[in-house]
Amino acid sequence: MYKVVQFDGNAAAMQTFLNDQEAEGYLFVQAVYMTTYKWRLVFRLAADGN
Secondary structure (H helix, E strand, C coil): EEEEEEEEHHHHHHHHHHHHHHCCCCCEEEEEEECCCEEEEEEEEHHHCC
16 A cells, blocks of 8 residues: 655655654655655555565
């Protein structure tokens, strides 16, 4: 199962957000650059096995 999140913020804020997501069981897969400081982040549920 995948989760896609639109993220607005700088690199430090993004790193904190990624760490929080990992703590909730979501593994970071991909960041898609949209515009300045806007990203679409893709996560995979760690327990999913896919």
